[in-house]
Amino acid sequence: MxxxxxxxxxxxxxxxxxxxxxxxxxxxxxxxxxxxxxxxxxxxxxxxxxxxxxxxxxxNVAARNLRARRSNMALVVVPNIGNAYFGELLRGIDAALTRRGYGLIIANLDLTSTRDNSPDHEERYVDLAAAGQVDGVLLLNGYVPKGPVRTMLDARVPIVAVGERIRGAKFPQVEVDNRAAAREAVEHLVGLGHKRIAYLSGRPRSHLDSARRSGFRDALTTGEGLEWTGDYYFASGVAAAEAMLRGKPRDWPTALFAASDEMAIGFLKTVLAAGVSVPRDMSIIGFDGIDYARFSDPALTTVVVPRRQIGETAGEMLADLMAGSGDVPAHVRLATELRVRGSTGPAPR
Amino acid sequence: MxxxxxxxxxxxxxxxxxxxxxxxxxxxxxxxxxxxxxxxxxxxxxxxxxxxxxxxxxxNVAARNLRARRSNMALVVVPNIGNAYFGELLRGIDAALTRRGYGLIIANLDLTSTRDNSPDHEERYVDLAAAGQVDGVLLLNGYVPKGPVRTMLDARVPIVAVGERIRGAKFPQVEVDNRAAAREAVEHLVGLGHKRIAYLSGRPRSHLDSARRSGFRDALTTGEGLEWTGDYYFASGVAAAEAMLRGKPRDWPTALFAASDEMAIGFLKTVLAAGVSVPRDMSIIGFDGIDYARFSDPALTTVVVPRRQIGETAGEMLADLMAGSGDVPAHVRLATELRVRGSTGPAPR
DNA sequence: CGCTCGGGCGCAATCGATTTCATAATAAAT
DNA sequence: ATTTATTATGAAATCGATTGCGCCCGAGCG
Incomplete structure (x- = not known):
């Protein structure tokens, strides 16, 4: 044998x-x-x-978790893991959480410009991840997903929201002062003599967009404000530019404030290709401060959001909460910085 | 009371x-x-x-995992979660794994241009994540980390490597034909009449870099080849350009093949700022095909790596392995595509 | 009409750690 | 020298599911 x-x-x-x-x-x-x-x-x-x-x-971690009723894992719900904006946020979160001894489980909703979120698809995703029985949750997506996360909320599992404010939520949130930041950006344009300024929005009706829109309106006390609809993604910047180009040049704004760098770059590339000179004919300003904002030509003026720091702060707060610390600030606001580069200049006369 | x-x-x-x-x-x-x-x-x-x-x-997942000896979780070891290249890879991996019912635990080594990996730091990170007791591991980092992952390897936990080949490894790997892709890219330059071409390397001595370097040499049968050292990151592209600019113009190559888009863009921005015209004075070609390669001006000619597809393939393979399927191909090679854009043109005479 | 077969279900063992409680050994106190 | 406080260790309960084994009962078969 x-x-x-x-x-x-x-x-x-x-x-x-x-x-x-x-x-x-x-x-x-x-x-x-x-x-x-x-x-x-x-x-x-x-x-x-x-x-x-x-x-x-x-x-054996399963045995340990079972008995100890802890997993030393945090769930991070992120709209799109491939996005440069969230990538940097994740680095900060990861740094803080790892430092504090927690592992990271990712629930990627995979929202893109073309695929919107369907609740069931989303629930399935989060479900799966949440199944890891986590000690805490970090929400980067602006709302509380149905299913497990909602259950965890009821079960008093610590939650921290990042970036987007969640209405009526009772858990801590970390963000920047979007309204003030937007105002500062638009005031920069106004200071350059621009009178006719357009706002290219993010996903409408979100807290983030409302705040930036308000800031835009705050700064535009005189002059004319146009408000266009976008969704943060590159393609919507291109679309907005194309729509504008189809109109009469005398209707064009002399400056654009976009709610994201991606849109600003899409817009910039498109108008440039159509022969518009930036910033001579038109000034463009973005929001976020992603690395690639430096790579466009001219380089993009933008509102730099301290993503890494936001991530670390949120991670630390969640770690505190998971460790049982009760005294975590309910709301943290970090400062933005307006970084002026080549895409903005004096209004044409 | x-x-x-x-x-x-x-x-x-x-x-x-x-x-x-x-x-x-x-x-x-x-x-x-x-x-x-x-x-x-x-x-x-x-x-x-x-x-x-x-x-x-x-x-209760802990109880279930304990008894069933499975966790339905996969560990993904990624060099840097904030990097655009890996972000897209992660999306593919996530899509496949989620579809197959597995959750994702991330071990971010957080390697950057300035912070190299120290084994203990790294072990700590991976340790933590691996502690989740995963059913499989996806390695995006080109080697088997010490500690838990090594142990898992011995324990026959399924592993799949992505992108980088791991020498002597007995587990399946998914990659592109880096050598052929590099050759094709350089042949494009040769076809345009370039004779003096430089290669800006990735992290030296890695499989990835060796393969691309070989492809570069393959294509450069005549003419002169310069080989410069980089590390894939933006800054090393800038540094290479600055070093070149300090030299005499007649020593400059007429074309550059960079092992990553980031370096290519850094190089491009730097030489542009110094008054060099691209592609008139110099052609530049990158590698990876990240989204932002389109945003530079001129847009970057590059070798497009099907990152999303690589991720999905690797995810599926790992899922098969975790499900006990024995017949998983040992080595999968996906095709790249040379995308010619504005940064390459005829050699100056 | 008796016997086998098998589907549906329950009992209880099991997974591998953590943690309470008790005990033994040692140090400190009187 | 005796009691008390302290510390180090062990025995056994416990966390909450999954699953092997066996029982019961009705259907199918000869």
């Missing part, structure tokens, strides 16, 4: 009892030696650690 | 036994009714489902 070589599907992995046996102590002691070093004598601990190392012991 | 209002820290949540009681069946039946519908009578199942819904029952 040939040797039995039916591949052993399951590899035996050392468990705590094995370590206990090798170290000559009880499982309780092993657990303590590894988790709370202060509670066990140095010599004993050394034996345990040695045994664990020799056996290649790794605690 | 005042009512005891010491906030109930832990909210009671329905467990399977509660559902069983309400539905008037055993816990075993509840488990089966919810997990394997075929095994239980329709009427019974309906009662169980109704009871579960009424109680707002959600299975």
């Amino acid at each position: 040939a040797a039995k070589n039916k591949s052993t599907r399951r590899i035996k992995t050392a468990k705590i009892a094995d370590v206990a046996r090798v170290a000559g102590v009880s499982v309780a002691t092993v657990s303590r030696a590894l988790a709370k070093p202060g509670m066990v004598e140095a010599a004993t601990r050394a034996r345990v650690v040695a045994a664990a190392k020799r056996l290649g012991y790794t605690p | 005042a009512a005891k209002n010491k906030s109930t820290r832990r909210i009671k949540t329905a467990k399977i036994a509660d559902v069983a009681r309400v539905a008037g069946v055993s816990v075993a039946t509840v488990s089966r009714a919810l997990a394997k519908p075929g095994m239980v009578e329709a009427a019974t199942r309906a009662r169980v489902v109704a009871a579960a819904k009424r109680l707002g029952y959600t299975p």
Whole structure:
């Protein structure tokens, strides 16, 4: 008979009892030696650690989570993981959470300019991720998804919202002062002598967009304001430019304030291709401060949102909450910075 | 006496036994009714489902994972989550994995141009994430991290590598034919009459870089080849340009092939600012095909890597492996596409 | 009409840690 | 020297599901 070589599907992995046996102590002691070093004598601990190392012991996390009722994982709900804006936010979140000992589970809603969110699709996504039984949730998407997250909210699982404010929510939020930032941006244009200024919006009716729109209106006390509808994405910047170009030049604004850099760049490229000179004929200003805003030609004037810092702050707040700290500020506002580059200049006369 | 209002820290949540009681069946039946519908009578199942819904029952994942020895989670090790290149890859991975019922845990090594990876830092990161006890691992970083991942490899946890080939690895890999793609790119330059061409490298000694370098040499059968060292990041493109500009113009190449779009763009912006005309004086070609390659002026000619597709393919392969399917191809190569845009043109004479 | 077969269901073992409670050993106090 | 406080350790309960095994009962078969 040939040797039995039916591949052993399951590899035996050392468990705590094995370590206990090798170290000559009880499982309780092993657990303590590894988790709370202060509670066990140095010599004993050394034996345990040695045994664990020799056996290649790794605690079974499922068992630990079950008993301890914690997972040391946070769920991050993000509209689109491929987006440069969220990418930087994620880096900050990851830095803070990792520093505090938490892992990251990502629920990517994968919203794009062409695919909007359908609640069931979304629920399925989040469901899956939330199934990881997380200790806390970070919402980057501006609302509380149905399903598990809602349940977790009821179950008092800590939640922190980032960027978008969530109406009526009782959990902490981190954002920038969008209204003031927008006002500052538009005032920059007004200061350059622009009178006819357009606002290219983000996703309408969101808090983010309303705030920026308000700031736009605040600054435009005189002159004429046009309000166009966009959705933050590149394509809507292109579309807005094309629509404008189809109209009569004398109806064109002399400056554009876009609610995102992506749209601003789409708009810029399109009008440039049509022979419009920027900033001589038209000034353009964006919002977000993504890296690529520097790469356009002319480089884009923009409102820099401290995404990394926002992410870190939110991550720290969530970590505090998960650790049981009660005194977390309800609302944190970080400062933006208007970065003037080549895409804005004096109004044409 | 005042009512005891010491906030109930832990909210009671329905467990399977509660559902069983309400539905008037055993816990075993509840488990089966919810997990394997075929095994239980329709009427019974309906009662169980109704009871579960009424109680707002959600299975405790830790318990399930412990018993079933699965977590339905995959670990993704990514060099830098904020990077546009990896962002798109992640979208593909997420799409495939979610479709197949797996959640995503991210281990972000957070490598940047200025921060290189230190093994311990890295191990800590991955450790934390791996602690989620995942069913499979996706490596986007070109090597097997020490610690948990290595252990998992030994324990036969499925692993799939993406992009970078990992030397001597026994697990499947998904990539593009970097050598052929690089050759095609450089041949494009040669075809335009360029004789003196420079290669701006990625992180030296990586498989990715060696392959592209080889392709560069393959195509450069005649003429002169310069080889400069970069690291894929924007700043190294700038640095390379500055170094070149410090030299005598007659030593300059007439064309540059950069191992990444970011470097190409950094280089492009820098030489442009110095008064060099592109593509009249110098042609530039990048690698990757990131969205922002279109935004530069002139738009960047580049080798488009099907990142989304790579991600989906790798995700599917890992899902197959996790599901126990043995017949997964050992090596998948996807096609690249040379996209010619404005940054390349005939060699100056 | 008796026997086998199998679908539907329940009992109880099991997964692998953490943690309470009790106990033994040691140090401190009187 | 005896009591008390302190500390280190062990025994066993516990977290909440999944699943092997076996029972019951009705259908199919000879």
